[in-house]
Amino acid sequence: MRLKALLVDDEVHILNNLSKVLPWEDMDIEIVGLAKNGIDALEAAIQHHPDLILSDIRMPVMDGMTLLQEIRKQGLTCEILLLTGYQEFEYAQTAIRHGVRDYICKPINYFELEDTVRNLAAEIREKSKKQKKEQRLNRVAYLANENYMLHSLLGQETEEEGVLWDEEDGLANKKAYSVLLIDLEGYSHRSISWTVLERKAWNLRIKNMLKDIFSPILKGQTVLQIREGEWCIIFPSPDQDHPITKEQLYPGYIILQTLVDNNDGMLFQMCLEQNYLSLNELAMVYERMQQKLILNSPNEWFLEAGTNNLESTSRPELGVTESKWHWIEKISSGLRNGNVEVLAQMTHDLKSFVGHLQENSIGQSQKMLHYLLIHLLREMREMQLLSGEQEENIWQRLQGSLSLKELLSLIVSLIEQSRDSLSTKKSSELLMMSAQNYIQHNLESDFGIDDISEYLGISCSYFCLLFKNYFGETFVEYLTKQRMEMAKSLLYSSDKSITQIGSEVGYHERRYFTKVFQKYTGMTPSEYRLKDSVGS
Incomplete structure (x- = not known):
């Protein structure tokens, strides 16, 4: 690991000696700057972020002790080695208080200085090595936990003992979770003209913003994204005496909505479930929250999920369509796995479902099929099974009022197109x-x-x-x-x-x-x- 050093002294001959006498190349250290006073040194330190600074104490404009304090104010963690002809105790006290590693007296013994720099460089490298190892382990743990929660959200089997969060995060021993689901109405249509990379970059930007916006409110949060235009935040359930409120989330909503106000028809919606949930309940609640957002008016930005009875298998507002929402994930699985048999079965089930509908269920079924169609478009776009022109034509049709039969016809035709494309593709x-x-x-x-x-x-x-x-x-x-x-x-x-x-x-x-x-x-x-x- 090549280190960076900054040399500071107002005496030109000492500065030259420091830069030439010590075997910097042999020590694998690059000199990134030479400064004759503290002001110049501070600017160089901010610009180059050196690993090591060798500085005189007594200098014009800004002395070494002031430089040391300013460097720490900037949050720079470099090691500092002071060079001085003054040996007063108060200098040593102040230097130690601000994190100076060593104190070399003038006239400089360059053999002693070389040994000191070599030892300090070895410590810096070892410390950096440990930090990088810790960062890698933390990142591995973070990715593992994100993946772990993602599997739970999708209803796939997980073992709770496999969680890797540190106890300080509050999740290692906590068994109760809550969910905030954030959906962007109109995203699929408005993103038609975006490239894949533009969509990915935009979704990643929102995901990172959500972490920053809601981390003070949703302690220990994990932000997940299963599909574009939708984000799910899982966090330890709040104390029942201090629930999350709509007013607390509103400033975050305003920040998000400001990002899309120039895109007509794109509206953020949030659905909050803060009842205590176990891991194996997350998938069921996530599905119901999706349904609630879809069935609700997009002009209403906030909803309480309120799933008080998770064992219930039916709800009045969802009625007959509730048992059919699993089709969304079934179609996704069939497409991604290239399973044409599953897609064929889905076509049959959809036709049978619509053919046996009761009159009072038509309105809810239309909403469900409308969402199913949008989801199918998303999946086909990502798998390159649909051209931009075809997708635009479908969105044009969706601008009008489609009957249940027309929606079914569109979905079936897209499934059939997907089956044909998948059948002709090589493994x-x-x-x-x-x-x-x-x-x-x-x-x-x-x-x-x-x-x-x-x-x-x-x-x-x-x-x-x-x-x-x-x-x-x-x-x-x-x-x-x-x-x-x-x-x-x-x-x-x-x-x-x-x-x-x-x-x-x-x-x-x-x-x-x-x-x-x-x-x-x-x-x-x-x-x-x-x-x-x-x-x-």
């Missing part, structure tokens, strides 16, 4: 479609060929062969391109720092992210962001 094409979907949903994660091959259930060598034949480039080339395009979108549309954006596209070290981005675009992330801001 290798389906594998690569799954690979593409996996990559798009895991851009921020640290994964490689082994992981994706295991996910697809094929060998690494066979995966590499299929991938190159299908996409015309290697897996690494393709992944890098996807991450860089996502980074470009985030740099343009987000106020996140370069480090944060790098982490969100899978590069958790800023220096390496900058290197890859510059090779891909010909400019650094900062230069790219500045170019776009100047151009706008």
Whole structure:
């Protein structure tokens, strides 16, 4: 690991000696700046974030002790080694109080200084190594827990003992959960003209904003996204004496709605369930919250789920359609797994359902089929089973008032089109479609060929062969391109720092992210962001 050092002294000959006498290259340390006073040194430290600063105490403009205090005010955690001809005790006391690692007296013994710098550099590297290891473990734990909660939300089997949250997060021993479901009405239609990367970047931006907006209110939250335009926040249930209120959520709603006010027809809605839920109840409640939002007027931004009786299998406002909502996930599963038999059965079940409807259930059934159609469009778009022109034609038809029969006809025709497309695709094409979907949903994660091959259930060598034949480039080339395009979108549309954006596209070290981005675009992330801001 190459370290960065900043040298500070008002005596030019000492500054030159420091930069030339010590074997910096041999110690694998880069000198990023030479400063003759504290002001210049502070500017250089803020710009370069050195790992080590060697500074004189007595200097003009700003002395070494003031520099030390200002550096700590900036939140910089670099190690500092003071050089001085003054040995008064009060200097040592002040220096120690502000985190100075050592105190070298002038005239400088350069052999002693070299030993001191080498030892300090070794400590810095070891500390950095431990921090990176801890960060990786924390990220692994975070991703594992997010995946764990996602499986629970989808009703897939999980073992509660597998949760990895730290006890300080409040989730390790807590068995009661609550849910806030956030849906963006009109998203599917308005995002027709967006590219895949634009949609992914936009959804990721909202997901990250939700974490920031609601973390003070929903302690220990986990933000999940199962489908585009919808986000689900799971959090430890609040104390019954201090429930979450509509008024607490309203400022967050205003922030979110402000983002889409220029897009006609896009409205955020929230549905809150804060009754105590166990993990195996999450899937049922999630489904009911979806239904409640769909059946409610989109102009009403907030709803209380109020699922007081989770064992109930029917509710007056849902009636006969409630048992059919599982079709949504069944169709998704059939499409993603290429199971044409499941899709054929769905066509039969839909026709039978509509054919046996009672007159008083038609209104609710129309709403259910309308949502089923929108969900089917989303899935077909992601799997590239539907052209943009076809999707736009369907949305044009949905602008009018469609009868139950017309809705059924549209859904059946789309299912049949999907079946035909899936039947004619080779198994290798389906594998690569799954690979593409996996990559798009895991851009921020640290994964490689082994992981994706295991996910697809094929060998690494066979995966590499299929991938190159299908996409015309290697897996690494393709992944890098996807991450860089996502980074470009985030740099343009987000106020996140370069480090944060790098982490969100899978590069958790800023220096390496900058290197890859510059090779891909010909400019650094900062230069790219500045170019776009100047151009706008």
